[in-house]
Amino acid sequence: MASLDRSLIAGLSVFEGIAAADLDRIVSQARSVRIAKDQPVFEQEQEAHSFFVLLDGHVRVVKSTPDGHEVTVRYISPGELMGIASALGRTTYPANAVAAADCVVLAWPSQLWPTFAASFPSFSANTYKVVGTRLQDAHTRVIEMSTEQVEQRVAHALLKLIKQSGKKTSEGILIDFPISRQDVAEITGTTLHTVSRLLSAWEDQGLVKSGRQRVVVVEPHKLLVIAEARAAKS
Amino acid sequence: MASLDRSLIAGLSVFEGIAAADLDRIVSQARSVRIAKDQPVFEQEQEAHSFFVLLDGHVRVVKSTPDGHEVTVRYISPGELMGIASALGRTTYPANAVAAADCVVLAWPSQLWPTFAASFPSFSANTYKVVGTRLQDAHTRVIEMSTEQVEQRVAHALLKLIKQSGKKTSEGILIDFPISRQDVAEITGTTLHTVSRLLSAWEDQGLVKSGRQRVVVVEPHKLLVIAEARAAKS
């Protein structure tokens, strides 16, 4: 591992509260892997041989149903953990992870987890905190799916995406990786057609600008109004 | 704690792999609490002062949305953990837990968690395994909400309920606590009207028998066929 990586890594929230020396020991046992866009990071049902931290790029975590549907569970941004099945006593990955853009990840063999957890309590605590957040997020998703209409869900999804992976540009806030209508549909549980219609409508109102695999949110506030709308619609 | 409880408790999967002596130390620090039907076990946003094991009864975990919707996150059956926010680094409960029937729970103060986790690795491992399962379940819920129609979701919900809390009777498998159409609706993200219509239809076909706050599944296999149906419907 290049020392360049170390300084970059020290700032990540996953490693908060870990002494520099410990961090070195942790990082020195990782291997750094480059993954090209659309290549898998890990796959559903596969043996969970490693856990990862994403250093650069974006990863989409997807579950496939027997009947061919694909549901996006979450997007992973730089700095986030993924594939931590081993911390939860699982031996296989529960979903597919695919690079949504070219990625660089740090990978540790899963069998190191017990040692890490015992030796570096902060690391373990940070990890479980992440798990807690994800459980929370998943429940929020369920609630959104249960109580909101498609328009609100798509608005929420875009807001979540710009919060997580937004990049300010002169036009507005860009979702910083290629994302298609189909992708948004798989996040929100709808169809690419409906997403397309919504984006077109919002584009007309000046809320967003979008193109091929590209979405820029121009008016986040107005989008938020739609997302939080109770009953009436404009 | 009566020693009666100890023998009962030793069999629970949460305590698997824990030496009898350790189990005694764990259980001796719990207090046993009786909670009447419809009374809260813990509440959303409240400080997570304790974590629990349900010994008897059934608990419904519900999240309320700002706009008055209620979504049932899960049902807890005897032997299961609940309120384990502290193990995930949270300081407040993420949802409401209400007794769906009269309950008996064991409660430990949250501040014991770090000690327990350090002293009894099996306990910690078991707990995180439960968390893993719940995360999994939550994702399954999201997928069901995204890809299945209401009929399939309700069928799945009933199957899950009889698996978790089913009791064989002469008529079929009874869901062993009072459950209304509204409750089923809150699990599946639909309305009590739709649930009522479905149950009536299934009753006509002899798949279930149901009454006021009561559901008996007569033909689990046929229900499974509905739950797993791809496109066509009978």
Add this chain to the structure above:
DNA sequence: TCTCTTGTTTGCGCTAAGGCAAATGCCTCT
């Protein structure tokens, strides 16, 4: 530059399922 592939837009019809409303039935409490 031209072509091909892949993503996007949009129109149209259809239906699952929600909303509303009213009737009925079953417990529970007095």
Add this chain to the structure above:
DNA sequence: AGAGGCATTTGCCTTAGCGCAAACAAGAGA
């Protein structure tokens, strides 16, 4: 036993949003 409150059933209407299908860009590769 009677009364009141819930839970349930059902009919009817409305509609959000899906499916299908066809036309349209806009990159990518030759």
